[in-house]
Amino acid sequence: MPASIYQRPKNAMQSGRARTDDWVLDFVPAEAKKPDPLMGWAGSGDTQQQVQLSFPDCDAAKAYADKYGIDVHVVPTPARRLKLQAYADNFR
Template sequence: MKKAKIYKPNKSAMQSGLGKLDKWVLEFETNDPTKNPLMGWESSNDTYSELRLEFSTKELAINYAKKKKIEFEIIEPKKRKIVKKSYANNFLK
C-alpha cells in the first residue's frame, strides 16, 4: 500500500480565527508528479494523490490506517505561542 501522512492542517491566510481546524487529515504521498507538456500543470497517474480523508480525532485516523494496512507518518501540530497584548501599552512610553 502507499505511504500516507496524518496531520492537522494549518489555518489559511484568509482565516482570522481558529474555527474548523479541529480535523485530522490523512493524505497519500505522490511518488512522481509530472508536468503536463501542453498546459504546464502538475499531473500524476496516481489517483491516491487526489484522496483526502478527514477524521475528528488523531486516534480515528491511526486506527483507519492500521485497519487498511496503510503505512503512515504522523506530523504533530506546533503549539501556538500566544502573547497577551494590551491596547493601553501603546500609550505608556
C-alpha cells in the first residue's frame, strides 16, 4: 500500500495561506475507478483513497509511515517565487 507525502498547496481560490504548513499523507489508489451502472458516478471498492492524514511536519509523517510499514514517496515542496511589482510599474 504505497503512499505519498507532500505539503498542502495554497488554495487557488483565496489569497490566504491557512493550513499550508501541514504535511499530508495520501494513499495511492489500489484500483481504477469505474462508472456505476445505475447513476454513472465514478467509484471503486478501494477505501484507502478516502483516507488523508495531516501531520505538523514531514518527519512526523515519515515516522508514521515507518511505524506502520507504509511505502512512501516524499514530494518536495517547490520554492515560492514572489513577483513583486507596484502599481506604478504599469505606466513605465
